[in-house]
Amino acid sequence: MPHHKIHSEDYHLFIKLYLANERRIYGYVRALIPNWSDVDDIIQESASVMWSKFNEFEKGSNFSAWALRIAHFQVLNYYKIKKHNKLYFSDETINSLSQKILSTNPNTDERLNVLKKCIHKLHDHERSLIELRYEPGATTKSVAHQTGKEVHALYKLFNKIHARLLLCVRRTLAEGELI
Amino acid sequence: MKITLEQLNRLFTLLGALREDILTEAEFAELNQMLETIPQAQDIYLDYINLCTELCNLQAATRHNPTITHAIQHPDNSAVSDFSIPLDVLEMMGDYERTAERIELPRETQDSCSPMPIHRVSHNISKTPIITAIASLAALVFLLVYIYLKPQTTFEVATITDSIHAKWSSSHPIKPGYRVSVELEPIQLLSGVLEMETDLGVKMLLEGPAEFRFTNSAEIAMNYGKLYSTVGPAGNGFTVQTKNSRVIDLGTEFGVLAEPHGNSEVHVFRGKTLFITGSKNAAKTTVDVPAGQAYAANHSAASRIDLNKTGFIKAIDSKTRLIWRGQNEISLADVVGGGNGFEVGKPNMGINPLSGELETINRSSRKAGNRFTAVVSNAFINGIFVPDGTTEQIVSSAGHVFKECPPTHGIFYAPASNTPSKFKDLSLFLGDTNYSLPQNPSIFLHANLGITFDLNAFRSRLPGATIEKFITDAGVCDTAPGPFNVDIWVLIDGQVRYSRTGVTQKGLQDQLKIEIQDQDNFLTLIATEGENSDDNPDYQRSSIGCDWVLFGRPMLKLKNIP
Numbered sequence: 122m123p124h125h126k127i128h129s130e131d132y133h134l135f136i137k138l139y140l141a142n143e144r145r146i147y148g149y150v151r152a153l154i155p156n157w158s159d160v161d162d163i164i165q166e167s168a169s170v171m172w173s174k175f176n177e178f179e180k181g182s183n184f185s186a187w188a189l190r191i192a193h194f195q196v197l198n199y200y201k202i203k204k205h206n207k208l209y210f211s212d213e214t215i216n217s218l219s220q221k222i223l224s225t226n227p228n229t230d231e232r233l234n235v236l237k238k239c240i241h242k243l244h245d246h247e248r249s250l251i252e253l254r255y256e257p258g259a260t261t262k263s264v265a266h267q268t269g270k271e272v273h274a275l276y277k278l279f280n281k282i283h284a285r286l287l288l289c290v291r292r293t294l295a296e297g298e299l300i
Numbered sequence: 301m302k303i304t305l306e307q308l309n310r311l312f313t314l315l316g317a318l319r320e321d322i323l324t325e326a327e328f329a330e331l332n333q334m335l336e337t338i339p340q341a342q343d344i345y346l347d348y349i350n351l352c353t354e355l356c357n358l359q360a361a362t363r364h365n366p367t368i369t370h371a372i373q374h375p376d377n378s379a380v381s382d383f384s385i386p387l388d389v390l391e392m393m394g395d396y397e398r399t400a401e402r403i404e405l406p407r408e409t410q411d412s413c414s415p416m417p418i419h420r421v422s423h424n425i426s427k428t429p430i431i432t433a434i435a436s437l438a439a440l441v442f443l444l445v446y447i448y449l450k451p452q453t454t455f456e457v458a459t460i461t462d463s464i465h466a467k468w469s470s471s472h473p474i475k476p477g478y479r480v481s482v483e484l485e486p487i488q489l490l491s492g493v494l495e496m497e498t499d500l501g502v503k504m505l506l507e508g509p510a511e512f513r514f515t516n517s518a519e520i521a522m523n524y525g526k527l528y529s530t531v532g533p534a535g536n537g538f539t540v541q542t543k544n545s546r547v548i549d550l551g552t553e554f555g556v557l558a559e560p561h562g563n564s565e566v567h568v569f570r571g572k573t574l575f576i577t578g579s580k581n582a583a584k585t586t587v588d589v590p591a592g593q594a595y596a597a598n599h600s601a602a603s604r605i606d607l608n609k610t611g612f613i614k615a616i617d618s619k620t621r622l623i624w625r626g627q628n629e630i631s632l633a634d635v636v637g638g639g640n641g642f643e644v645g646k647p648n649m650g651i652n653p654l655s656g657e658l659e660t661i662n663r664s665s666r667k668a669g670n671r672f673t674a675v676v677s678n679a680f681i682n683g684i685f686v687p688d689g690t691t692e693q694i695v696s697s698a699g700h701v702f703k704e705c706p707p708t709h710g711i712f713y714a715p716a717s718n719t720p721s722k723f724k725d726l727s728l729f730l731g732d733t734n735y736s737l738p739q740n741p742s743i744f745l746h747a748n749l750g751i752t753f754d755l756n757a758f759r760s761r762l763p764g765a766t767i768e769k770f771i772t773d774a775g776v777c778d779t780a781p782g783p784f785n786v787d788i789w790v791l792i793d794g795q796v797r798y799s800r801t802g803v804t805q806k807g808l809q810d811q812l813k814i815e816i817q818d819q820d821n822f823l824t825l826i827a828t829e830g831e832n833s834d835d836n837p838d839y840q841r842s843s844i845g846c847d848w849v850l851f852g853r854p855m856l857k858l859k860n861i862p
Contacts, residue, residue, distance in 0.1 A: 133456075137499060140517065141534075144357070152349045155318060155328065214335045221342055230536060236354050237550060241588070248586075255355045261320055280316040287344070287351050 135175050138184040139168065145185060146192050149222050153196045153215055156203075163199055167192040186223075193219060232290065239289035247282050254279060303340040310334070311341055315348045358537075455482045457517035458498040464618050466492030466508065486513040486523055493616050493623060502535035502549075504528065505613045515541070524560040528612040529553070530763070530862075531571075545597045548574040552591075553764075553862045555612035567594040567607050569626075569862040577602040614862060617761045620679050624762055630856040632753060632772075632823075633741035635680045637718030641758065641856070647738055650715030651675055653684045653749060661717050663724070665844070668712055672696070672752075682752040686712045687828050696752050696822040700794030706787060706801075708748045708829050709843050716751045717744040728850055729778045730809050735852045743825065743854050747786050747847035750826035755816065758856065767816045768859040770823055773852035774798070775809030785830025786847035792820050802830045809852075816856070825851055 139146075150163050170191050178187055200209050210218070240248055253264045261279060265272040303311070314331045317323045323331070334341045456479040466474045469488035480487075480496060489508035497503045499517055506512060510525020520527070521541040531538045531549040538549040542558035545566070552571030558564045566575045568589045575587045577597035587602050589595055594607040610625040622640040630641035638658045639645025652659050654666070656673040668686035672694040675681040687693050688710030693702040719741045720728060727736040728744060735742035745751070755767055774788050783804065790798040790812065797814050816823070827849035 140499060144353075148350055148353055151353055152346055155323075155331075210332050211336060214332055218335065218342060218346065221346060225346075230533060232350065233354055233357070234536065234551070236351070237358070240358070251355065255358070276316070276320060279319075280312060283316070283319065283348070283351060284312055286355075287347055290351065291347060 131175060134180070135172060139171070139188070142185045142188055146188055149189055149219075150192055150196060152218055152222060153193075153210065154199065155210065159199065159203075163192070163195050167195045170195065189223065232294065235290050235293045236286065239286050239293065242289065243282065243285070247278075250275075250278065251282060251286075303338050303344075307334065307338060307341070308344075311344060315345065319348075319352055455517075456480065456499075457482055457514045458496045458502075460494065461497050461503075462495040462616055462618050464493045464616050464621065464623060466494045468494070468508075480514060482516055483513045486511045486521070489525065493613055495616055498535060498538070500535040500538070501532035502538045503530040503532075505616060507613050522556065522558045524558045526555065526557050526612060528555040528614055544577060544599060545602075546574075546576040548576070550574065553614075554589075555608075557611070563596065563598045565594060565596045565605065565608075567611060568592070569607075569609075575602060609861075615762055620761065622761055626861050628858045628861055630758055630767075630858065631741050632825075632851075632854040632856065633718045633743050635678065635753065636716055636743050636751065638678060639718075640680060640761075645718055647719040647741075648717070648721055650717035650744075651678075651681065651684050651751065652715045653686050653712055656684055659715055661714055661720055661723070663714050665711050665713050667710055670694075670710065680754055680757045682754040682822055684716060684749070684751045686710055686748050687750050687826060688748065689828075693750075695750060695791060695794055695824045695826075698793075698821065700791075700822060700824075702750070702789075702791060702794055702796075702824070702826070704789075704796055704799070705826075706828055706831065710748065711829075711844055712746065712749050713844055714744070714746045716749055718742075720744050723777075723848065724781065726777075726779045726781065728848070730773055730775050730850055730852050731778065731807070733773075733852060735777075735850055741853060743851040745825060745827040745849045745851065747827040747829045747844045747849065750789075750824055752822050752824040755821055755823060755856075762858065764860060764862045765858045766818065766860045767820075768857045769816055770812065770814045770854070770856055772812050772854040773809050773850075774800070774812055775850060775852075776803055776806065776846075777848040777850050778806050780806065780846040780848040782846040784846040784848070786849055787826075787828040787830055788849055789824075789826035789828070790814060791822075791824040791826065792816065793822055794824075804830065823856075825854070 146167065147160070147164060150167070151157060151160050154160050154163060167188075171188055174191070178184065196215070200215070203209060240251065243251070250264065250268070253259060253267060254261065261276055262272055264270075265275050268275070310330075311334055314323065314327055314334070317327060318331070331345075335345055458480040460474060460478045460480065461476055463474050467490040468474060469490065472478060474494065489506055489510040489512070491508045493508070494506045495503070496506065504520070505528045507526040510527070511523040512525060512527075513521050515521050518535070518537060519539040519541060523543060527540060529538065529540070529549070530553045531551060533551070536549060536551055540547040540556045542556065542564040543562040545564045547554065547556050547566045550572040552573050553569045554571075554573050555567040555569070556564065557567075564577075566573060566589055568591050570591050572588060572590045575589045575595050575597070577585050577587070585602050587595055592607055594605045595602050596605045610627055612625065613623055614626050615624040616622060617640075620640045621644050622642065624642060627642060631639075631643070632641065634643055634645035635641050636651060637645025637647060637649045648661055649658055650661050651657070653673060654668055656675040656677070658677055670685060670688045670690060670693055672683045672685045674683045674697060682697050683695075685693065685695065687702065687705050687708060689705045689707035690710070693705040694700070695702045714723075719736065719738060721736050723744065727734050728742065729735065733740055743751075758767060759765075770790070774790070776784060776786055785802060785804050787801040788799065788803065789796060792814070798810070798812055800808070800810060827847060829844045829847055
């Protein structure tokens with residue numbers, strides 16, 4: 122239960138701030154948790170903690186930093202619980218990745234716009250394959266089944282398309298910084 | 301330490317395996333080792349995670365069946381895209397592709413958008429991808445609210461900001477500030493116009509009859525109706541779903557028309573959209589629609605159509621009853637008739653200079669001081685006055701002074717009037733044009749009279765448009781039944797921009813084109829009695845006799861209309 126009296130203004134403010142930062146929070150957790158099946162749980166836990174502690178948040182201060190700090194603790198907590206299976210990033214990697222994310226310009230909108238442009242530079246059939254692959258519930262195998270392609274060939278093609286998109290986004294963002 | 305080609309190859313292999321959920325324990329340890337020791341590998345890793353996440357976001361936002369047949373039929377699986385990559389990177393990529401290790405895929409791989417466990421752990425929680433940028437957030441917040449607050453069945457995503465004659469099927473009254481929620485059932489807008497703004501800054505105007513519902517804060521499903529949306533940076537990716545198409549914003553102003561039987565149109569006025577057509581379970585076609593273009597979609601195909609520049613309501617203002625469809629002219633005659641410039645005002649109505657009120661045209665010589673009277677009943681008229689030149693003639697609420705104002709007897713005879721059908725039983729002509737007909741709107745100013753329009757009142761209600769110039773025909777009515785002597789003036793912020801004084805001849809008419817700058821605030825039209833040599837009090841009333849000044853088709857021309 123929340124530890125503070127609920128005001129509808131708080132609720133609306135929280136929603137507004139969370140909405141504005143949700144992608145960054147998600148990206149942060151997903152980068153630190155390679156086991157993506159657990160990302161949902163951590164995000165939900167983090168959001169719960171954020172809301173329960175929202176009365177401690179200083180209005181007008183940096184919500185993103187505050188939210189990421191909470192998400193970070195949830196990630197550490199996750200690693201603490203899951204440590205026995207030894208399938209986790211080392212402390213050094215986590216800290217290093219975390220530092221990198223926090224010091225990166227969080228202009229997710231710009232990145233998304235660039236990605237859209239890069240997707241449009243793909244050939245139609247490549248773009249279609251990416252669309253198929255990222256349909257909710259889709260897998261490389263299901264795409265292979267739909268398109269009649271061999272799974273391994275498709276896997277290699279996806280590797281190539283992802284690498285191409287990655288390079289296009291990096292290059293475009295880098296060019297933008299030079300202007 | 302800079303990453304080597306060999307390491308880059310290996311990293312891409314590992315990231316591909318991570319993406320496909322086939323990363324082994326040993327490979328994961330190897331990935332961790334690379335991230336620990338090679339700073340560049342961390343950058344690539346983070347970018348790769350971002351890429352996969354954003355691809356999920358995009359596709360979740362689009363949520364359509366792609367052009368499957370197109371993908372199947374393409375003969376070349378390995379065609380190189382046409383965008384350029386630096387040579388050294390291309391070289392590395394080429395090497396990477398040549399030396400890439402063969403990966404054995406498991407029998408069933410995991411959805412990239414869904415969790416990708418290294419070791420499966422039993423979960424009771426739904427594996428539905430949370431990162432559908434907004435939809436999932438709605439679910440998440442719903443969950444939070446449900447658990448921690450009070451049960452709520454909906455999630456608010458937009459706010460009503462204005463409406464005109466709007467009636468809808470919801471039991472809630474339509475009023476500014478009302479929050480619209482994500483709903484399972486569509487809302488019917490039976491009639492009128494509704495203006496809303498989403499929490500992501502998408503402004504939209506919905507014209508009834510329409511049926512719609514928000515599916516999340518970034519998407520509206522419209523079964524039928526007309527929608528015009530202006531999407532700000534935060535709302536990028538905003539989507540309109542119709543029965544046979546999806547329109548995805550790429551930073552734009554666009555209109556969508558959805559017909560009840562399924563056909564739809566997109567008209568793009570600024571920026572660009574993606575228009576994805578094809579009904580459910582059918583192959584889809586994606587069209588980039590840039591500004592200035594329009595496309596229509598039926599059940600089988602999308603085709604280019606003419607842009608309908610005035611086909612969508614682009615702005616409303618309930619206080620002034622303004623409904624703007626992007627017309628490029630504002631009729632000042634309509635404003636004088638109690639309107640807003642877009643055919644709302646009434647002919648044979650005018651503004652009384654003594655009261656500033658709208659009234660029917662009545663005639664009688666009346667004495668007035670030269671006080672500037674505010675017109676509170678019409679936001680577009682700043683004020684009205686009877687110039688007499690005895691003291692400084694104020695012509696605007698900002699205190700602009702008409703320095704050139706000649707001395708007059710301070711008498712007026714009729715209100716500033718919109719298109720009188722008759723005046724003293726006579727139609728009002730300038731040359732061959734009958735300005736008593738509704739199709740030839742006019743402002744009739746019988747000396748002595750001045751009226752000032754507030755240019756900013758128009759600007760603030762017509763987003764994006766610029767007032768370029770004032771155009772009109774100006775002269776004295778040919779049908780004036782006797783001799784006259786009159787002055788005609790046009791002022792901008794108190795400065796004379798046009799004048800013709802001592803007009804005594806019929807048939808004189810000037811075609812005015814007065815440029816208006818963004819910093820100009822007020823436009824004033826004035827008629828004053830001409831200079832009279834006779835100061836006999838008996839002549840005072842006749843000093844304004846037949847001073848029938850007419851401004852034919854007085855229009856503010858707009859440019860830069862979205």
